[in-house]
Amino acid sequence: MNGKPGLPELKALAAIVSHRSFRKAADDLGLSPSTLSHMMRSLEQEMGVRLLHRTTRSVAPTQAGERLVGRLQPLLRDIDAALSEVDDFRSVPAGPLRINSSEIAARLLLASTVPAFLSRYPQVSLDLVTEGRLVDIVAEGFDAGIRLGEAVPQDMVAVRFGGSARxxxxxxxxxxxxxxxxxxxxxxxxxxxxxxxxxxxxxxxxxxxxxxxxxxxxxxxxxxxxxxxxxxxxxxxxxxxxxxxxxxxxxxxxxxxxxxxxxxxCPPIPGLFLYYPGHRHVPPALRAFIDVLKETN
Structure with missing residues (x-):
């Protein structure tokens, strides 16, 4: 290996393996697929080992790539947490906030919580994803998720809002x-x-x-x-x-x-919950969103 790869290349590799797609990873990182592909070719040349299997329709990690990403993911999460802790010293929350939600919950949030939050915190960009499927919010890079109480994983911190559902x-x-x-x-x-x-x-x-x-x-x-x-x-x-x-x-x-x-x-059931992992640092933008959520629901 001629040199040590940089953090952007390693984060890009982890995103590709997570999404199993150059296009989705590129969208996530704010890059073009061609730029991302060039980064991976340079990374493989620099490390002297093939990290990804590519076809015209799919991408998957090689054994070396899977092992590398497996070691990288907790380190990348630690880096993100460290950067988030530095953000605590900002006077106002800033940066991206990614939340995975059901469509029904998103509609409820758009009625009051989201407009109030965006108005109050102009330096935060909110990415509200409604894929329909229940995802692992940690593995897929979300700050929080929103689902009915019965669908919230037990190891998460949950914040109820919106009253009962039926x-x-x-x-x-x-x-x-x-x-x-x-x-x-x-x-x-x-x-x-x-x-x-x-x-x-x-x-x-x-x-x-x-x-x-x-x-x-x-x-x-x-x-x-x-x-x-x-x-x-x-x-x-x-x-x-x-x-x-x-x-x-x-x-x-x-x-x-x-x-x-x-x-x-058809009795009432526990309603919607915003949930997030309790074992890692809570970003200031998420704390601010929770505060607005409690005020508006």
Whole structure:
């Protein structure tokens, strides 16, 4: 090895391995894919070993690359933490803040928290990512995540906001005029249900609870969607019964396009939580965001 590689090249390598994509890593780092590719070729030449397997469609680490990145990741996290601690001496929070969220939660945040935060802290840039899938926020470089309480990993610090949540079964008055409404969850087997596909590709089993009795129903249905707003729209259009967040159905319910069924089987559940790893330094921008979150929800 002719010389020691620099920190930018090592961070770039770690980003490529994390994303398994030059394009996504380049977007994350604010570089062009061609610049990133040139950096990796120079790094491999400098180290005298191949670090990445490249094809026209994919990129993956070699054994040497995987071992190097495995050793680098905790060191890079320590460097980021050290830099964040220096930021504590700034008079105001500054820099990027990356939060992974569900789309429903993001809509709620955009109504009040985000505008107030951006107005109060003009030196912070907020990257709010709504991929749908539940990610490892530490491994993928997020400062925090936002999900329903049941989806928050146990080793995280969690901050509740927005009150309780509720999932409801809904149908249009027209559909219920032609089909007797279900009295118990098992009655759904006799109905046209609008199914929900999880980001993993699996269908979601509808979950109900009453007096301590819990049921999970694999409902029938010819229509499957991957977005709850679309499910509520489809139900309002008379296409069947949907099981969605109360927030998604609320506008349709208020105007009479949807009514709830199986109400006594749909109790409130713990709502949304912002969560972050408790074992590392909390960036000033995240602390500021949490303060605004508590004020506005």
């Amino acid at each position: 999932f409801v079964a809904v149908a249009s008055p027209g559909y219920l005029a032609d089909h007797a409404g279900p009295k118990v969850p098992d009655d759904l087997h006799d109905h046209a249900c609008i199914r929900f596909r999880l980001p993993s590709g699996k269908p979601y089993r509808w979950e109900f609870e009453r007096h301590g009795q819990e049921l999970s129903i694999d409902v029938p249905g010819r229509l499957t969607l991957d977005h709850m707003d679309l499910m509520a729209d489809a139900a309002a259009g008379g296409m069947g019964i949907a099981y969605v967040s109360d927030r998604c159905a609320r506008a349709h319910i208020d105007r009479g396009a949807l009514v709830t069924v199986l109400d006594d089987w």
